[in-house]
Structure formats: C-alpha cells, structure tokens
Amino acid sequence: MKIGIYPGCCFQGADIHNYDITVNFLENMGVEWVLLDKAACCGGGVIDETNKKIVYGLNARNIALAEEKGVDLYTPCNTCYMVIARTKLALDSDPKLKDKINELLAEEGLEYKGEAKIYHTLNLIRDFIGLENYKSKIKRKLSAKVAPYYGCHVLAPNETAIDDPENPTLLREILEPLGVEIIEGYKNEMTCCGYHARFTDPEQKERLAVKPLEGAKEAGADLVATPCPLCHKAMDGYEEPILQVTQLINLACGNSEKEAHLDFNKTKVNLKLS
Amino acid sequence: MKKIKYTARIKRYDPDTNKSYFQDFEVEVEDSLTVLELLMYIKDKIDSTLTFRAFCRSAICGSCAMIINGRAGLACKIQAKDKIKNGVITIEPLNHLPVVRDLVVDQEPAFNKLKKVKPYLVPDPKVVPDNTKVESLVLPEEFKRYDKQTDCILCMACYGQCNALEGDEKYLGPFQLVKAFRFIMDTRDGVDVEERIKLVEDHGIWDCVQCQMCLAACPKGIAPCDDILELRRIAKDTGEENIATRRAKFWFATVYETGQIDKFHLPEVAFGDERGKEITKKLEEEFKSRGMSEDEFAPKPFEGIEKFRNFIKKLEKEL
Ligand code: SF4
Ligand code: SF4
Numbered sequence: 001m002k003i004g005i006y007p008g009c010c011f012q013g014a015d016i017h018n019y020d021i022t023v024n025f026l027e028n029m030g031v032e033w034v035l036l037d038k039a040a041c042c043g044g045g046v047i048d049e050t051n052k053k054i055v056y057g058l059n060a061r062n063i064a065l066a067e068e069k070g071v072d073l074y075t076p077c078n079t080c081y082m083v084i085a086r087t088k089l090a091l092d093s094d095p096k097l098k099d100k101i102n103e104l105l106a107e108e109g110l111e112y113k114g115e116a117k118i119y120h121t122l123n124l125i126r127d128f129i130g131l132e133n134y135k136s137k138i139k140r141k142l143s144a145k146v147a148p149y150y151g152c153h154v155l156a157p158n159e160t161a162i163d164d165p166e167n168p169t170l171l172r173e174i175l176e177p178l179g180v181e182i183i184e185g186y187k188n189e190m191t192c193c194g195y196h197a198r199f200t201d202p203e204q205k206e207r208l209a210v211k212p213l214e215g216a217k218e219a220g221a222d223l224v225a226t227p228c229p230l231c232h233k234a235m236d237g238y239e240e241p242i243l244q245v246t247q248l249i250n251l252a253c254g255n256s257e258k259e260a261h262l263d264f265n266k267t268k269v270n271l272k273l274s
Numbered sequence: 275m276k277k278i279k280y281t282a283r284i285k286r287y288d289p290d291t292n293k294s295y296f297q298d299f300e301v302e303v304e305d306s307l308t309v310l311e312l313l314m315y316i317k318d319k320i321d322s323t324l325t326f327r328a329f330c331r332s333a334i335c336g337s338c339a340m341i342i343n344g345r346a347g348l349a350c351k352i353q354a355k356d357k358i359k360n361g362v363i364t365i366e367p368l369n370h371l372p373v374v375r376d377l378v379v380d381q382e383p384a385f386n387k388l389k390k391v392k393p394y395l396v397p398d399p400k401v402v403p404d405n406t407k408v409e410s411l412v413l414p415e416e417f418k419r420y421d422k423q424t425d426c427i428l429c430m431a432c433y434g435q436c437n438a439l440e441g442d443e444k445y446l447g448p449f450q451l452v453k454a455f456r457f458i459m460d461t462r463d464g465v466d467v468e469e470r471i472k473l474v475e476d477h478g479i480w481d482c483v484q485c486q487m488c489l490a491a492c493p494k495g496i497a498p499c500d501d502i503l504e505l506r507r508i509a510k511d512t513g514e515e516n517i518a519t520r521r522a523k524f525w526f527a528t529v530y531e532t533g534q535i536d537k538f539h540l541p542e543v544a545f546g547d548e549r550g551k552e553i554t555k556k557l558e559e560e561f562k563s564r565g566m567s568e569d570e571f572a573p574k575p576f577e578g579i580e581k582f583r584n585f586i587k588k589l590e591k592e593l
C-alpha cells in the first residue's frame with residue numbers, strides 16, 4: 001500500500017506544516033508514501049485565467065508523475081483534488097487531447113495513461129485505507145463538540161464529488177470514531193469559505209468565511225473540522241476555532257498537540273484528550 | 275409499476291400571513307414520478323393550495339427550478355425516487371430570490387441583473403449584412419466557442435445555488451455572466467469587448483468564489499464558473515489592471531519559473547500597495563520566528579525545470 005503525495009501550494013510558506021500533518025497522518029495509518037517531488041501547481045483555478053489548456057497539461061503531467069512511480073495520487077486539498085479530478089475526466093473523455101498532451105509529455109519521458117486514481121483525505125480513508133482499518137489505528141478519544149465542514153470542492157461538481165452531494169455522511173463517519181460529538185445541520189454548513197476570492201475581492205472572502213463559523217457556534221459546536229487546508233486557512237482567525245480533520249486524527253492516533261501543529265492556529269483550540 | 279411510500283417535506287410560504295414553514299405530505303405513489311409530477315399529485319389529491327411554477331414538463335421552459343435536498347435543479351427533470359433520503363424528499367424554493375408563495379419565486383430581480391449585461395446581439399456592420407438577402411455566416415468552429423452557452427433556458431438553478439450571492443446580494447449571477455461571455459464570443463457582435471467587460475466587473479466576475487455549485491446545478495451542462503474564468507482572462511488580456519489580474523499574471527509567471535506559485539510575494543504583487551507589502555512583511559516575520567531560512571520563504575525550481583518550462587511553452591503554442 002503506497003501512495004504518491006502531491007505537493008500543492010498548501011505545503012509551502014506559512015502553510016509548510018501541512019506537509020508534516022499529511023505525512024504524520026499517512027504514517028499513523030500505516031500507509032507508505034512517496035513524494036511526487038517534480039509535481040507542479042494544479043493551477044488553482046487561476047492559471048485558467050491565462051490559458052485553460054495549460055491547466056490540462058499541468059495536471060496530465062502531475063498524474064503522469066504518479067503513474068511513473070506506479071502509485072495513485074493523494075492531495076489533502078479540496079481544490080487540488082477537484083481541479084486534478086476534473087482534468088482527469090476531460091483527458092479520459094477526449095482521446096485527441098490526451099494524445100496531443102502525451103506527445104509533449106514524452107520529452108520529459110512521461111506518459112499520461114489514465115490509470116492512477118485521484119485521492120483526497122476523505123476517499124483515501126474510505127477506499128484506500130478502509131474505514132475499519134482506519135478505526136483500528138485510533139488510540140485515544142477526543143472530547144469536543146465538532147461541526148463537520150466539507151468545503152465545496154469535494155461535493156461539487158457532481159461528477160467528481162467524493163460523497164453524495166445532497167446527503168454527505170463520510171465526514172461524520174470519519175469524525176465519530178475519534179470520540180467527538182457531531183453537530184450537524186447547522187446554519188450555513190454548506191456555504192463556501194470564500195478562499196478563492198482572497199485576491200480577487202478580499203471583502204467578499206471576509207463576508208463568507210465567517211458564515212459557517214457563526215452557524216457552528218450558534219449550534220453549540222466547540223470547533224469546526226474541515227478536511228481542506230484552504231478552508232482552514234480562510235476560516236482560521238475568527239471567534240470559532242477550526243482545525244483540519246487530519247490534525248484531529250493525528251491527535252487521536254497519539255500525536256501531541258505540537259506534533260499536530262495546533263500551535264499554528266490563530267484561534268486557539270481547547271481539546272480534552274483521554 | 276411499483277408504488278412507494280415516502281414523505282415530501284415542502285417549504286411553504288403564505289404571503290397573507292407572511293409565515294414560512296415546512297409541511298410534511300405522506301404519499302404513496304408510483305415510483306416513476308418526477309418531482310414535478312409528485313407536486314402535481316399533492317396539489318391534485320391532498321392540498322390544492324400548494325403553489326409551484328411549471329409549464330413544459332420537459333426541461334425546456336425553465337419554469338420549475340427549485341431546491342431539492344439542498345441542491346438546485348429542475349423538478350420536471352429529476353426522478354423523485356432518486357431523491358428519497360431516509361424516507362424523505364425535501365423541496366424548497368430557489369435561494370436568493372424573493373418568494374411569492376410556496377415554491378414560486380419572483381424572477382424579476384435576476385432578470386434585471388441580466389439586462390445590465392446587454393444580453394443581446396448588437397450586429398457588427400462589418401460582419402452582418404445590411405439586407406436580408408445575404409446570410410450572416412457563422413462557421414462551425416466559431417459557433418463551437420459558445421454553442422453550449424446558447425442552451426441556457428434561464429431557469430435560474432445556478433443563481434439559486436450561487437455562493438457569491440451569499441456574500442453579496444448585488445452579485446450579477448452565474449447565468450448573467452454566461453450570457454455576457456456568449457455575446458463576447460459571437461463573431462457577429464459589434465460591441466467592443468472592453469465595453470462588454472466593463473458591464474460584468476461591478477459586483478461581477480471578481481466576486482465569484484469558484485465554488486462550482488453553478489456547474490453542479492445546471493440542467494443543461496453549462497459551466498458558468500468556467501465562463502467566469504474566461505471572462506477574467508479576457509479582462510486581463512484587454513488590459514485590465516487590478517488585484518485579480520496582477521495575481522493571475524504573477525501566479526502563472528512563478529509557476530512557469532519554479533513549478534509552484536510564490537505565495538510569499540503574492541500579496542505584495544497582487545495588492546500592489548502598502549496593504550500587500552504589510553502582509554508580505556508579516557509573513558517574513560512569521561517565517562523568521564519559525565526559524566525558517568530565507569531560501570525557504572518562496573518555492574525553488576525543481577530539478578529538470580528547463581524541460582518543464584519547455585512543456586508549458588509548447589502547451590501554450592501547440593494545444
Ligand atoms: S462558481 Fe461562482 S458563479 Fe458559480 S456558484 Fe460559485 S460563486 Fe456562483
Ligand atoms: S446556466 Fe444552466 S442553471 Fe443557469 S439559468 Fe442557464 S440553464 Fe439554468
């Protein structure tokens with residue numbers, strides 16, 4: 001069981017600790033990994049504003065790098081997941097596009113075959129690690145009221161959605177074994193965090209980020225848990241705390257708060273561990 | 275045909291009392307019903323006051339968009355039995371529009387926004403003949419650029435699901451921007467691209483959060499989110515200078531240089547003012563306090579970057 005870690009922008013600069021969180025998570029789960037060290041930015045929905053074709057090429061290459069190593073591709077980021085998975089759909093349904101890109105990839109000795117699967121933390125746990133196996137790795141319980149927050153790009157578009165977009169349950173299934181109490185059905189639980197407006201309309205981002213947090217607080221949650229490092233970044237720093245699901249999993253698998261990088265949160269979190 | 279039993283949980287609104295509430299209808303009906311047929315059954319057999327809008331029953335008139343289990347779609351296109359979750363199907367009016375009664379919303383505010391983008395062809399005299407004897411030709415490859423977009427039936431499902439409207443009720447809206455894109459791409463249109471872009475900037479293309487919900491909602495397979503990125507590209511390429519276009523240019527340039535976006539310098543470049551410098555400076559302090567060395571602040575090119583750059587150049591030229 002080996003997986004290829006795709007390094008997106010959530011692993012660099014002020015977010016460099018996300019790499020540690022990801023590696024610790026995989027090690028806690030007993031998953032072997034290899035870093036796709038020559039992978040490039042997925043485009044983040046921004047390179048489309050230069051040229052959409054480049055986005056196809058970039059991600060065909062990213063997937064080809066995983067295939068070269070004989071592994072599937074794993075990214076913890078909702079947006080990277082969605083952009084790469086959408087590219088895969090486009091390539092697999094358009095042989096001409098695929099052939100043309102493969103011609104260009106050949107110069108780097110790469111080929112997009114379409115064999116590698118695209119994983120995000122949520123489907124990695126369900127389909128690659130397996131929920132039962134996942135539960136068996138948990139060593140201690142966390143006590144807190146937690147509001148699951150999926151973020152948009154694991155539930156839309158429908159073709160790449162990881163769970164039933166209308167009635168997702170996977171995040172609850174992943175959080176429950178950690179011992180936490182789940183708060184669902186809170187106000188604005190499906191409202192976007194606004195991350196992608198940070199550098200197009202910063203006020204828009206501010207108005208949106210706080211909405212799900214306020215809803216969760218109103219419903220009595222101690223914290224919000226999201227799988228997505230970008231949602232985390234967008235929503236950290238307000239009154240209600242937010243953490244990444246993998247941070248909580250790492251804690252439950254025995255990592256210390258420091259190892260789980262809780263100290264980098266702007267809004268501090270109080271968790272009881274048993 | 276099999277009969278099935280389930281609960282239709284419908285959001286009601288009575289304008290006379292100004293009360294809004296959910297009402298449960300227990301039904302036992304054939305399993306082949308569309309959501310629209312389910313509503314018609316309830317109106318016919320249980321409660322004749324239930325109000326909704328529909329006409330064609332075949333996903334073409336665009337009247338029957340509503341929120342089904344939290345997701346916008348056409349009631350006449352969706353099979354009710356696919357939507358039963360734990361014995362319940364939940365039906366609500368579209369979001370972001372005033373409710374008239376029950377599932378009927380007032381579409382006027384969204385149409386008024388549509389009018390702002392000049393949603394019509396202004397014939398270009400250089401292309402469109404001034405008499406009816408000669409045809410105005412559009413080549414198949416020209417039409418391909420906006421073929422899909424002409425399928426829009428103005429159902430407003432995308433509008434009812436849009437996250438940008440959650441943050442800004444003045445946001446123009448997804449289908450309105452699709453329309454703007456469609457006329458920019460039309461070879462017969464005589465309005466300057468710059469002018470058409472001006473029409474979509476205020477509470478428009480820069481407000482979108484790229485959540486992809488409009489794509490998920492559209493019954494015609496249109497992707498407003500993608501067209502919005504195209505509109506931003508066109509705005510940038512026609513010389514628009516703002517935080518977003520600076521970010522887009524910098525993003526591509528640094529990915530070309532190193533394979534990754536340089537998030538450290540991004541705020542400084544994108545904001546292009548003191549505010550951006552401040553953010554980048556704060557980042558620098560944070561990095562130092564974490565004990566990071568200066569060459570860790572921004573991404574470095576990976577081994578074999580020359581070949582990668584070549585690849586990008588060829589993608590731009592040859593694809
Ligand atoms: S991608 Fe943009 S236009 Fe589409 S629903 Fe989201 S915010 Fe609205
Ligand atoms: S773009 Fe699609 S969802 Fe939006 S109004 Fe047109 S047909 Fe309806």
Ligand code: FES
Pocket residue numbers: 327328329330331332333334335336337338339348349350351
């Ligand atoms: S009734 Fe015409 S689109 Fe549904």
